Amino acid sequence: MSADTRRPTMKDVAALAGVSLSTVSRVVNGDPGRPDLARRIQDAIDLLGYERDHTASTLRRTDRASASIGLLVADVGNPFFAAVARGVEEIARERGSVTMVASSDEDPARERELATALAARRVDGLVVVPTDGSPGPARVPTVFVDRPPRYADADTVLTDNFGGAVAAVTHLRAHGHRRIGFLGDRSTLHTAAERLRGYLGSLPDPSPARTDLSSGRLDPSLVRTDLEGSAAAFDAACALLRGDDPPTALFTAQNLITTGAVRALRALGLQHRVALVGFDDLPLADALDPGLTVVAQQPVTLGRAAARLLFSRIDGDRAEPRTEVVPTTLVVRGSGEIAR
Amino acid sequence: MSADTRRPTMKDVAALAGVSLSTVSRVVNGDPGRPDLARRIQDAIDLLGYERDHTASTLRRTDRASASIGLLVADVGNPFFAAVARGVEEIARERGSVTMVASSDEDPARERELATALAARRVDGLVVVPTDGSPGPARVPTVFVDRPPRYADADTVLTDNFGGAVAAVTHLRAHGHRRIGFLGDRSTLHTAAERLRGYLGSLPDPSPARTDLSSGRLDPSLVRTDLEGSAAAFDAACALLRGDDPPTALFTAQNLITTGAVRALRALGLQHRVALVGFDDLPLADALDPGLTVVAQQPVTLGRAAARLLFSRIDGDRAEPRTEVVPTTLVVRGSGEIAR
DNA sequence: GCGGAAACTCGAAACGTTTCGAGTTACCGT
DNA sequence: ACGGTAACTCGAAACGTTTCGAGTTTCCGC
Numbered sequence: 001m002s003a004d005t006r007r008p009t010m011k012d013v014a015a016l017a018g019v020s021l022s023t024v025s026r027v028v029n030g031d032p033g034r035p036d037l038a039r040r041i042q043d044a045i046d047l048l049g050y051e052r053d054h055t056a057s058t059l060r061r062t063d064r065a066s067a068s069i070g071l072l073v074a075d076v077g078n079p080f081f082a083a084v085a086r087g088v089e090e091i092a093r094e095r096g097s098v099t100m101v102a103s104s105d106e107d108p109a110r111e112r113e114l115a116t117a118l119a120a121r122r123v124d125g126l127v128v129v130p131t132d133g134s135p136g137p138a139r140v141p142t143v144f145v146d147r148p149p150r151y152a153d154a155d156t157v158l159t160d161n162f163g164g165a166v167a168a169v170t171h172l173r174a175h176g177h178r179r180i181g182f183l184g185d186r187s188t189l190h191t192a193a194e195r196l197r198g199y200l201g202s203l204p205d206p207s208p209a210r211t212d213l214s215s216g217r218l219d220p221s222l223v224r225t226d227l228e229g230s231a232a233a234f235d236a237a238c239a240l241l242r243g244d245d246p247p248t249a250l251f252t253a254q255n256l257i258t259t260g261a262v263r264a265l266r267a268l269g270l271q272h273r274v275a276l277v278g279f280d281d282l283p284l285a286d287a288l289d290p291g292l293t294v295v296a297q298q299p300v301t302l303g304r305a306a307a308r309l310l311f312s313r314i315d316g317d318r319a320e321p322r323t324e325v326v327p328t329t330l331v332v333r334g335s336g337e338i339a340r
Numbered sequence: 341m342s343a344d345t346r347r348p349t350m351k352d353v354a355a356l357a358g359v360s361l362s363t364v365s366r367v368v369n370g371d372p373g374r375p376d377l378a379r380r381i382q383d384a385i386d387l388l389g390y391e392r393d394h395t396a397s398t399l400r401r402t403d404r405a406s407a408s409i410g411l412l413v414a415d416v417g418n419p420f421f422a423a424v425a426r427g428v429e430e431i432a433r434e435r436g437s438v439t440m441v442a443s444s445d446e447d448p449a450r451e452r453e454l455a456t457a458l459a460a461r462r463v464d465g466l467v468v469v470p471t472d473g474s475p476g477p478a479r480v481p482t483v484f485v486d487r488p489p490r491y492a493d494a495d496t497v498l499t500d501n502f503g504g505a506v507a508a509v510t511h512l513r514a515h516g517h518r519r520i521g522f523l524g525d526r527s528t529l530h531t532a533a534e535r536l537r538g539y540l541g542s543l544p545d546p547s548p549a550r551t552d553l554s555s556g557r558l559d560p561s562l563v564r565t566d567l568e569g570s571a572a573a574f575d576a577a578c579a580l581l582r583g584d585d586p587p588t589a590l591f592t593a594q595n596l597i598t599t600g601a602v603r604a605l606r607a608l609g610l611q612h613r614v615a616l617v618g619f620d621d622l623p624l625a626d627a628l629d630p631g632l633t634v635v636a637q638q639p640v641t642l643g644r645a646a647a648r649l650l651f652s653r654i655d656g657d658r659a660e661p662r663t664e665v666v667p668t669t670l671v672v673r674g675s676g677e678i679a680r
Numbered sequence: 681g682c683g684g685a686a687a688c689t690c691g692a693a694a695c696g697t698t699t700c701g702a703g704t705t706a707c708c709g710t
Numbered sequence: 711a712c713g714g715t716a717a718c719t720c721g722a723a724a725c726g727t728t729t730c731g732a733g734t735t736t737c738c739g740c
Contacts, residue, residue, distance in 0.1 A: 007479070009696055020720045025698060033718060049479075054460040055395045055406070056696035060725050066395070068440070068461065076441075077426030077640065079419040079623075086417030089443055098457055100408070100440045101416075103429055117438055120394040121408065139347070139389075255623075262627045283419075283595075284624045287602045300417065349726055360690045365728060373688060374735095396726035399695050 008048040017044040028052055058122065069310065070118035071101040072111060072128045080255070080280065080299050081129065084145060087303020088127050095311055097124065108133030125310045127303075132188050141313040145306040147190040148323070155313065156323045157306040161191050161279075164295040164328035165198025165253065168277040171293070171330060172249045173202070176340035177275060181240050181247035183233055183261060184225040185254040195253040195279055196225065222247055233260025234267075241268055248340045249275035255282055262288065275338040277330075286333055293336025295328045302326050348388040356384040368392055398462065409650065410458035410480075411441045412451060412468045420595070420620065420639050421469065424485060427643020428467050435651055437464065448473030465650045467643075472528050481653040485646040487530045488663070495653065496663045497646040501531050501619075504635040504668035505538025505593065508617040511633070511670060512589045513542070516680035517615060521580050521587035523573055523601060524565040525594040535593040535619055536565065562587055573600025574607075581608055588680045589615035595622055602628065615678040617670075626673050633676025635668045642666050 014024045017040040023033065024041055032038045044050070058066045071088050073081040089099045100118055104111040108131045115138060118126060125141040134150040143155040172180050182199045185192035221243070224236040233252065237260060240247060250265075252258040258278030265271040271290065278285075278294045285292035305324050330336075354364045357380040363373065364381055372378045384390070398406045411428050413421040429439045440458055444451040448471045455478060458466060465481040474490040483495040512520050522539045525532035561583070564576040573592065577600060580587060590605075592598040598618030605611040611630065618625075618634045625632035645664050670676075 011696080021696095022698080022700095022721075023719060026719090029698085037719085051456065051460055053399075053462060053696055055462050056399055056725090057698070058725090059393075059396055059399060059727090060696080060698040062699075062725095064725090075426065076416070076429060077423045079422060082419060082422030082425075083417045085422075085441070086415065086443065089416060089441065093442070093454075096457075098440045098442060098454075098461060100438045101425070101429065102433070102438060103426065114433075114438075116391065117436075120391055121438060122393060122395050259624055259627060262624070266627060266629070282624055284599055284602070284622055284628065287599060287606060288624065288627060289606070289629050351726080361726095362691075362728080362730095363689060366689090369728085377689085393726055396695090397728070399697090400726080400728040401695085402729075404695090 007053075008050045009053070010050070012048055013041060013044045013050050016048065017041045064122070065124055065314075066122045067095075067097045068121070068123050069097050069099055069307070070115070070121075070123040070126045071099050072104055072114055072118070072126060073101065074106050074129055074131070075103045076101055077103070080297070083299035084129070084303035084306075087300040087305075088307045089303075090300075091304050091307035091311065104129075104131055106131050124314050127306045127310055141310060143306045143310040143313070145302055153321055155309050155321045157302055157309060158323065158325050159191070159297050159302060160325050160327050161194035162198040162201070164279060164297070165195040165251070166202045167328065167330050168251050168279065168295050168336075169199050169202035171332075171336055172251065172275055172277060175249075175275060175337055177247075177249035178340070179219070179222060179245070179247045179249070181237075181250045182223045182225075183227055183236055183240075183250060183252045183257050184223075185257065186228060187225045192225065192253060196223070199223075199251055199253070227257055227260075230256045230260040230263070233257040234264045235260075237261040237264035238268065241265075241270060241274065247274070249336075249338075250277075252276065252278045255280040258282065258292070258294070262292065271335070272338065275336055275340075277336040281331060285331075288333075288335070290335045290338070291333030293333045294331050296331050297328055298326055347393075348390045349393070350390070352388055353381060353384045353390050356388065357381045404462070405464055405654075406462045407436055408438045408440060408461070408463050409647070410455070410461075410463040410466045411439050412444055412454055412458070412466060413441065414446050414469055414471070415443045416441055417443070420637070423639035424469070424643035424646075427640040427645075428647040429643075430640075431644050431647035431651065444469075444471055446471050464654050467646045467650055481650060483646045483650040483653070485642055493661055495649050495661045497642055497649060498663065498665050499531070499637050499642060500665050500667050501534035502538040502541070504619060504637075504670075505535040505591070506542045507668065507670050508591050508619065508635050508676075509539050509542035511676055512591065512615055512617060515589075515615060515677055517587075517589035518680070519559070519562060519585070519587045519589070521577075521590045522563045522565075523567055523576055523580075523590060523592045523597050524563075525597065526568060527565045532565070532593060536563070539563075539591055539593070567597055567600075570596045570600040570603070573597040574604045575600075577601040577604035578608065581605075581610060581614065587614070589678075590617075592616065592618045595620040598622065598632070598634070602632065611675070612678065615676055615680075617676040621671060625671075628673075628675070630675045630678070631673030633673050634671050636671050637668055638666055 010021055010024045014021045019037055026033055027038050027041045069092055071085055076082055085101055092099045102114040111131050119140050127143050127145055129146045130144055130149045145157045148156045184196050187193055227233045227236055250261055252261045265274055281294045281296040350361055350364045354361045359377055366373055367378050367381045409432055411425055416422055425441055432439045442454040451471050459480050467483050467485055469486045470484055470489045485497045488496045524536050527533055567573045567576055590601055592601045605614055621634045621636040
């Protein structure tokens with residue numbers, strides 16, 4: 001109701017308790033001092049409902065730690081990044097830090113703008129999913145996650161995109177498939193490029209010169225990249241499956257692309273004839289018919305690892321920048337086990 | 341490399357430009373003053389790479405606005421809340437504010453703790469998804485979202501849970517169903533209670549005294565509440581469908597419960613015989629067989645509305661607390677149109 | 681060239697806190 | 711009872727910024 005009343009400050013507490021400002025500060029920071037004074041001060045605090053202003057405290061304190069970090073992702077609304085955010089926040093909270101999140105929407109200009117906005121709030125560090133036009137190294141400790149930065153060599157936590165793709169393609173080959181289609185994301189994205197590399201690397205002869213169709217070696221017509229979103233993937237999958245000598249299996253390298261391919265297979269009635277392995281898990285994947293076999297990432301783990309690395313830097317770790325790689329797991333549910 | 345160099349301050353800029361501190365402040369805040377000085381100051385700023393400390397600025401400024409808000413949800417990792425967060429952040433960014441998000445994990449103690457942590461950072465306001473044990477009204481402007489607070493009457497933005505449930509059940513009744521099973525979440529949750537109320541309200545005779553089975557009026561054995569998670573929903577759905585006189589349709593009132601029911605129907609081979617409408621949309625819902633008919637929420641809209649309401653309060657809107665209701669939409673995909 | 685207003689700049693004080701050095705009190709052994 | 715020291719408290723200064731009142735310069739019309 002009468003909310004216009006000023007927040008009480010340490011000065012108010014000191015006046016009410018009849019002690020000096022610095023004594024209140026000491027007590028608030030956990031050094032009891034004389035028991036009777038501590039008592040009076042605590043009573044005054046309770047009476048006034050005093051709460052310490054963390055920003056003013058940060059300003060003066062010698063370590064200047066704001067107990068807050070920034071998280072810059074492409075889009076918090078995307079479940080993958082949301083899970084990363086969850087992991088970051090979890091570790092931050094353990095450390096008593098709060099997390100400021102911002103979505104760059106893959107726009108480098110916005111990314112820069114948000115990074116400086118966070119830096120202006122004096123965050124202790126930054127966890128960043130970098131966009132294509134990555135900014136130079138920042139003044140504040142930074143750990144990159146999910147994608148490496150373009151120019152700097154810096155602390156980075158990545159999914160094993162290459163290994164995951166190899167596992168997917170190897171799995172399909174083990175079920176007899178030799179003509180395996182690849183549907184991938186924008187090729188400028190590090191993750192997309194790595195997954196394509198894994199796909200190419202699991203073919204028996206990765207030499208780009210040899211493209212012997214019958215042996216299951218690389219056939220460029222089986223590779224579709226730069227698909228943006230589910231609809232584009234649907235179209236590409238339909239075209240691939242309707243073409244001459246169509247693939248007997250698909251590897252879809254991103255979650256929206258996977259859903260597009262699933263729809264395409266159903267639309268053509270091929271969901272039980274053409275095998276499919278997707279990169280990144282999806283809710284309901286097990287409820288499909290057939291169940292969807294995927295290479296699952298561990299986004300929460302990714303976020304946790306990035307945050308831990310960041311806090312070790314904040315704590316003064318001056319070692320060389322390092323890169324951590326989080327493994328994937330192949331989740332077998334049916335769609336990937338359809339034999340040729 | 342040599343990162344231990346202190347950040348430049350306004351004082352440094354003033355010294356380099358040969359002007360007073362207050363002149364620098366004016367220029368930084370957009371009042372040019374004498375052109376030659378403004379020029380010298382701008383050069384000094386560029387040379388030093390000066391960036392204004394937003395926290396110190398907040399401390400001194402008379403409006404005390406920190407240009408940051410807090411968002412307290414059950415779990416950012418949950419796609420629904422992630423979408424809410426996205427909506428909130430979008431509006432905040434338009435206003436030049438950053439968003440600090442924190443996950444309460446439905447724990448009232450943690451909720452309180454996080455709320456004070458955010459308040460200590462002097463956020464301008466709070467958007468909160470309240471837990472069961474809601475805290476009293478806070479000292480900082482607060483808007484509740486997705487669920488109403490328990491004790492205060494305060495600004496709130498809600499999904500039309502009742503209306504959505506009515507739409508779902510009405511839809512099923514229109515396809516001839518009279519025995520409709522209800523599977524719901526923890527009944528202490530406002531959302532769960534409202535959806536149950538909607539279910540009950542769409543039966544022809546909502547009087548709890550009359551439970552005429554043959555007419556499709558309320559049969560208590562068709563209602564299962566307090567299901568926590570997908571597995572519990574799976575079990576409950578199986579039990580319901582295997583019982584005597586089983587329902588011919590199901591209304592599942594939460595997304596995890598929906599996935600459990602989908603699995604149960606498939607496990608029993610009933611997915612084409614028993615109708616299903618779920619509350620809250622899911623990725624891949626259209627790729628199921630049959631496609632999953634749902635009552636879709638608009639979480640991003642929810643977040644946007646909450647943030648807009650919050651900023652109007654921050655801007656000094658002193659009107660009575662209000663409640664906004666965001667409508668749902670019925671997305672028809674097949675599972676809800678199976679006739680009796 | 682002059683008075684006066686407008687436009688600008690300056691220094692000091694303030695925001696809420698922590699830190700520092702100096703001052704005060706309490707306590708100990710002898 | 712005394713000196714010495716440990717434990718504590720106090721006031722003032724500082725963190726980086728904005729604000730305020732007072733001082734200075736600029737510019738205009740006459």
